[in-house]
Amino acid sequence: MINERFFCGGKWIGALMRNPLVERDRTDFADFYQRSRDNCLRAVLAGTGDRALAEDLVAEAYARAWASWRQVSQHPAPAAWVVRTALNIRVSWWRRRRREVALDGHERASLIEDNLDTNDALLAAVRRLPQRQREVVVLRIWLDLDTRSVAAVLGISAQTVAVHLSRATATLRGQLAPAAR
Amino acid sequence: MNDNEVWDAVKQTLSDVQMDRPVEAIEQRGRARRRNRQMLGLAAGGGVAAVAALALALPMATGSGTVPAPTGPDNHAGAASAAPAGNIKLVSLAANLTADNASLPGDASLIIEKVDVRRGTVPSRTRYHLYTDSGEYYYTEARNELPRVIARGENLGNGFHTRGVAAARNAATGDLAEAREQMINSVYDEGKPPAGAEEERMKILRQKGVANPSPLTDEDRERIAANHVWVNSVDVLSAGGGDPKVRAGVLRLASTIPGVTVADSTTGGQPTLTITAKVWTDATQQVLIINAENGVPISSMMDSPETGTSIAETFKVSRVTVADVKAGSF
Numbered sequence: 001m002i003n004e005r006f007f008c009g010g011k012w013i014g015a016l017m018r019n020p021l022v023e024r025d026r027t028d029f030a031d032f033y034q035r036s037r038d039n040c041l042r043a044v045l046a047g048t049g050d051r052a053l054a055e056d057l058v059a060e061a062y063a064r065a066w067a068s069w070r071q072v073s074q075h076p077a078p079a080a081w082v083v084r085t086a087l088n089i090r091v092s093w094w095r096r097r098r099r100e101v102a103l104d105g106h107e108r109a110s111l112i113e114d115n116l117d118t119n120d121a122l123l124a125a126v127r128r129l130p131q132r133q134r135e136v137v138v139l140r141i142w143l144d145l146d147t148r149s150v151a152a153v154l155g156i157s158a159q160t161v162a163v164h165l166s167r168a169t170a171t172l173r174g175q176l177a178p179a180a181r
Numbered sequence: 182m183n184d185n186e187v188w189d190a191v192k193q194t195l196s197d198v199q200m201d202r203p204v205e206a207i208e209q210r211g212r213a214r215r216r217n218r219q220m221l222g223l224a225a226g227g228g229v230a231a232v233a234a235l236a237l238a239l240p241m242a243t244g245s246g247t248v249p250a251p252t253g254p255d256n257h258a259g260a261a262s263a264a265p266a267g268n269i270k271l272v273s274l275a276a277n278l279t280a281d282n283a284s285l286p287g288d289a290s291l292i293i294e295k296v297d298v299r300r301g302t303v304p305s306r307t308r309y310h311l312y313t314d315s316g317e318y319y320y321t322e323a324r325n326e327l328p329r330v331i332a333r334g335e336n337l338g339n340g341f342h343t344r345g346v347a348a349a350r351n352a353a354t355g356d357l358a359e360a361r362e363q364m365i366n367s368v369y370d371e372g373k374p375p376a377g378a379e380e381e382r383m384k385i386l387r388q389k390g391v392a393n394p395s396p397l398t399d400e401d402r403e404r405i406a407a408n409h410v411w412v413n414s415v416d417v418l419s420a421g422g423g424d425p426k427v428r429a430g431v432l433r434l435a436s437t438i439p440g441v442t443v444a445d446s447t448t449g450g451q452p453t454l455t456i457t458a459k460v461w462t463d464a465t466q467q468v469l470i471i472n473a474e475n476g477v478p479i480s481s482m483m484d485s486p487e488t489g490t491s492i493a494e495t496f497k498v499s500r501v502t503v504a505d506v507k508a509g510s511f
Contacts, residue, residue: 017408046195066211126191173182
């Protein structure tokens with residue numbers, strides 16, 4: 001049955017009407033997108049290394065956020081939802097690709113090629129971090145989430161977050177120029 | 182080097198990276214996903230979730246305000262005057278406002294809107310809208326950001342409010358029927374509806390599985406027109422809320438809508454008019470409270486029982502100068 005709110009006697013009336021509730025959602029989403037898009041892209045790029053891929057992943061994640069905005073808007077950290085979704089889409093994409101073609105080093109080549117903008121040792125070090133440490137770093141540094149929020153997003157304890165963050169920070173500190181230590 | 186310095190150094194590595202994709206492209210893709218999900222639901226024969234709302238989309242939603250419930254002997258939504266009496270109240274107030282020829286201070290209307298969305302746990306928030314008389318529109322949710330938004334030239338005005346304000350002014354002193362058409366069409370680029378809208382509606386219905394969709398009747402079109410007059414007018418009441426002639430025009434336009442009733446009320450000790458609009462196909466209704474003497478919007482409550490959503494808003498409307506706001510003096 002098609003939703004009767006919009007569909008009456010074979011006519012599509014409701015959808016032709018203006019509904020401030022719908023428009024309010026759109027305003028909220030546009031504002032959220034405006035405020036968070038750069039940091040989400042940076043967070044995903046830090047995790048993937050491929051600028052074009054990262055932008056596609058983030059765009060797809062935002063599209064999914066908009067498709068389910070009423071739920072996502074109630075998430076304690078909607079930007080973190082976008083980043084995690086983008087990274088999950090990447091995993092799905094890579095798994096599909098792995099089924100379709102033999103491992104050919106394509107993704108790794110892409111990482112190297114994309115180093116034009118991000119070829120400093122520090123960013124490379126972020127990408128070499130173990131996955132959980134990298135997720136914690138991305139959420140903490142680029143999305144400015146506190147330890148408790150990062151824990152909630154990743155479904156782990158705040159103490160575990162602190163441990164991951166501490167180890168990651170020690171690794172990253174080691175990558176900074178000796179003079180800066 | 183402490184932890185914060187390490188994190189700052191890491192953050193700096195991507196500080197010049199920006200996401201350039203426009204929000205419209207994101208929303209288009211999101212709508213397509215929602216439609217696909219809908220189609221899958223239909224194909225599976227399961228209960229269909231909410232249909233993707235294809236209502237006319239605007240870059241901003243303003244203008245409804247709801248808040249403290251009115252009190253006093255006339256304070257029941259069900260006790261609204263019959264439509265003709267309601268119309269008289271609106272037309273009478275509009276006439277008083279039209280007669281006000283005092284010069285308008287400032288060069289912009291500032292609307293501070295407090296919003297409380299009752300749907301799950303969405304927190305209350307305050308929005309700052311600045312509508313300049315020249316048609317620019319600046320918006321932010323942080324008071325101290327407003328001067329910066331202006332300084333950066335982040336004008337979100339797209340002509341809609343300019344056209345809507347013009348329609349309201351015309352309604353105040355000119356041909357009401359013409360102004361009504363103007364207001365209905367104010368949401369469209371260049372103030373006229375796009376070609377092929379009906380064909381697009383048919384196409385969407387066929388995608389939804391309706392083999393032979395019925396064309397719209399005159400009655401349908403009138404209901405849609407009433408919806409657009411109301412919603413657009415309420416938006417304009419915010420955008421031009423600092424100008425009595427704009428308020429007068431909005432009230433005259435609202436007086437032409439059959440689904441609108443008006444009741445006397447008292448809110449916070451001041452005489453108010455409680456305007457109730459039922460201009461949707463479901464049980465959604467909006468209750469707008471305005472000052473009974475000057476028509477300034479005070480609050481709005483929008484309820485949609487079917488979605489379990491309600492939005493309560495209060496407004497503070499003032500005339501300001503852009504220069505003052507830019508300087509942080511507001």
